[in-house]
Amino acid sequence: FDPETIAALKYNNCALLLDVNECTADNGGCEGQCCNTIGSFYCKCPKGMRLSQDGKACEGKGTFVSQSISIPLVSVSQPGPW
Numbered sequence: 001f002d003p004e005t006i007a008a009l010k011y012n013n014c015a016l017l018l019d020v021n022e023c024t025a026d027n028g029g030c031e032g033q034c035c036n037t038i039g040s041f042y043c044k045c046p047k048g049m050r051l052s053q054d055g056k057a058c059e060g061k062g063t064f065v066s067q068s069i070s071i072p073l074v075s076v077s078q079p080g081p082w
Contacts, residue, residue, distance in 0.1 A: 023041055028043065029043075031057045031058045032045040032049070042055075043055060048061065049061065
């Protein structure tokens with residue numbers, strides 16, 4: 001293990017326990033801040049944003065997803081009085 005990756009190294013009842021800092025590799029996959037914990041990690045978003053359902057991406061509060069729709073236009077030529 002890379003020394004920067006190891007967050008804690010303990011010797012407990014003849015067992016060597018170590019915690020790898022998941023945040024050092026690609027920010028733990030977090031879009032915002034990656035917070036390392038013993039045995040795990042979690043993602044946090046900046047103030048004014050919230051964590052999306054995937055637990056990694058940040059989205060603005062009140063943000064709506066927009067979708068583009070294409071509608072074909074048909075021009076019909078009709079003789080008229082104009």
